[in-house]
Amino acid sequence: ELGTSRIQLALASNVALSVIAYVMTRRLIPHFMPMFTKANLFGVDLNKVNPDKSPSTTKVPESLGTITAAVYLVIMFLFIPFYFTPFLLEFDDQKKRFPHGQLEEFICGLLSICCMIFLGFADDVLNLRWRHKMIIPTVGSLPLLMVYFVNGGSTRVIMPLQLRDVVGVHVDLGILYYVYMGMLAVFCTNAINILAGINGIEAGQSLVIALSICVHNGIEIWHDSADHQAHELSLFLMMPFVAVTSALLSFNLWPAKCFVGDTFCYFAGMTFAVSGILGHFSKTMFLFFIPQVINFIFSVPQLFKFVHCPRHRLPRLNKETGLLENSLAVIPADQYRGIGRLFIDVFALFGFISFKKSEKEIVVSNFTFINLVIRILGPTHEHNLAMWILAFQVLCSCLAFYVRYQLVLFFFDGHHDHEEVFHPK
Amino acid sequence: ELGTSRIQLALASNVALSVIAYVMTRRLIPHFMPMFTKANLFGVDLNKVNPDKSPSTTKVPESLGTITAAVYLVIMFLFIPFYFTPFLLEFDDQKKRFPHGQLEEFICGLLSICCMIFLGFADDVLNLRWRHKMIIPTVGSLPLLMVYFVNGGSTRVIMPLQLRDVVGVHVDLGILYYVYMGMLAVFCTNAINILAGINGIEAGQSLVIALSICVHNGIEIWHDSADHQAHELSLFLMMPFVAVTSALLSFNLWPAKCFVGDTFCYFAGMTFAVSGILGHFSKTMFLFFIPQVINFIFSVPQLFKFVHCPRHRLPRLNKETGLLENSLAVIPADQYRGIGRLFIDVFALFGFISFKKSEKEIVVSNFTFINLVIRILGPTHEHNLAMWILAFQVLCSCLAFYVRYQLVLFFFDGHHDHEEVFHPK
């Protein structure tokens, strides 16, 4: 019974702190916006025009995700005693049962997130190179991996039923498991960072993913899964994130009063990775990233330079209609060969990209998910485009829940036996 | 015996990682300097002249402490398994003896430091206001305080012999103890931040303080004090700090190729506070800050605006001699009254400041420790001035050791009984 009142206190304080976080973020963002502009942290919104239809030159403060992230950190620090102190009372006569493993995971998670915020802000200020974008999340996930190791965390994964005859029920991945966890952080941060470019899309998709994680944790806690406490931690990491991200989104929706910056993408991605690792559902986590995965796969030909990649790939504003249209990449005829040509031909065949061939050059629409959506919807207003993409993200999360709770029975014994199990000592 | 080989492994790996940290910092700082300048993070050295004796306009990259701090963090993350994994082997049959309390303190310490680096960098970029300088270290010390609380850390302090008849041997400070720990962070960061302004002084004083802490921990470990493990942790936090700070200093010495920035001062201050709290010698720590305390007390009249405070108080270059002289504050005659006048008169009486009175105004040298040293030495070359101040800091540390190990016997039973004792559960 003490267990119930403990979780009630934690839930109540987490909700209350989330509300405070929302209010603080709403107030602090406008307060800090002029300071960001003054510090040279601003951008010009390429898809806005002045009343006379000339390109907008308004300086939109950039990188306001920094404020969001700072508020989140402070709120999470304050949450620590609310969650962990009751354990002291609960097990008063046998203090060794204090959940040290969990406290360590939790602080480490915050350390990874904090490290990521710092490095993300450094990226925004210093404009780091592409290779740094891979190094940074790896560094950020180091504390989590180190403490997982020190705590003797399990590196065994459970095999699908179909493979058990061949490789056994468990396979110990050893060091590969650490590589997997590190890559999860790289994946989450960059997945959000590349599905970007229109108002509200970075914060919006993060909000949908965060809410999906909350629902997933809620279901598991409700059904009193064996891994109860892990899901609690994950939920309590996510609710304040939902709060601060909602506040940020309210300023970032069309017409954006501020941009979120790389800081926010790093912060969001790492918070998801930590939430998945601490909640022991990192594989389910991938299911909430379906649009991001589609975007990544679709972007591969341009990201890896098989097809010419212009500096900006975000959709282009038609000044007459005020609607967004596909942005185009122009490929000289002599570069239309090899693997690049294969990609272009296949994608054009399926209608994923527009395709116009002349003697001198090939003109195709850019290989991004946003351009793909415009191909389907036709010219669309920036706000509606963001909403359609977010609606698709919601749809994908519904699909994810179906896969997670129904399809999984085909491969595994029960709903839960496929998730990694962490054994803190 | 396992204990000995454990500490040998930890020491060896810490030294090796410190060497790597030094080499990395030496390489990364020049690599990143142009990126800082490009990002508008630069300053002009007011005490340098061009060959034609006009004021220098060379852009010196600022805030390079960020790189130092980032390297430090990565190295500390990597150190975690070297220190903690052997405990798993050592207590193989009774795993509950794994030092969870220590691991938690250690990660929390790193979290506080990381948080501080982020906020310090934000200060450098955004130029936060004065009141933020108080809030930031308080926020940065939150994780440490929270986990101290959750772990049921002791808030009792041991009283000097002379007071024990009145108040008892112990006094439980309760919440005041947390206020004290929070203020320690505020003190350490700002103490370094205000003894600044000539090449090499911020990094130099931090290096001397860090080495003093290393020596103190070394003595305690050598004499096998009861609080052995706490001093180990503190030492292992300091050695990589010494390494990265030496590397930074090598670029920051006269003539400075880069400035360290607020980031470094926050980072150094927080690392000292964490080292003192985790090593359980926060009171001894103050003894290593004697020049900083002198500087603070001497600065009070100007810091709190009793006496007019010009925008820059750093010493002034005499272009003819190439030596630094006192910088001056000009006070209109009608403002020469009240508490300000009292301060001026007393300080002038003792010869701490120069004093020149005319009908319209009073001209005094600025109330900083650096100006005081120039009063004593006469006009001095910038490099020599820094070296004299660092020599004084070394002298003060020697005095601190005398006080700590000899004078303390007058107030307490033994060498150690006055230090706070932390009881992780």
Ligand SMILES: [Mg+2]
């Ligand atoms: Mg960037």
Ligand SMILES: [Mg+2]
């Ligand atoms: Mg500043």
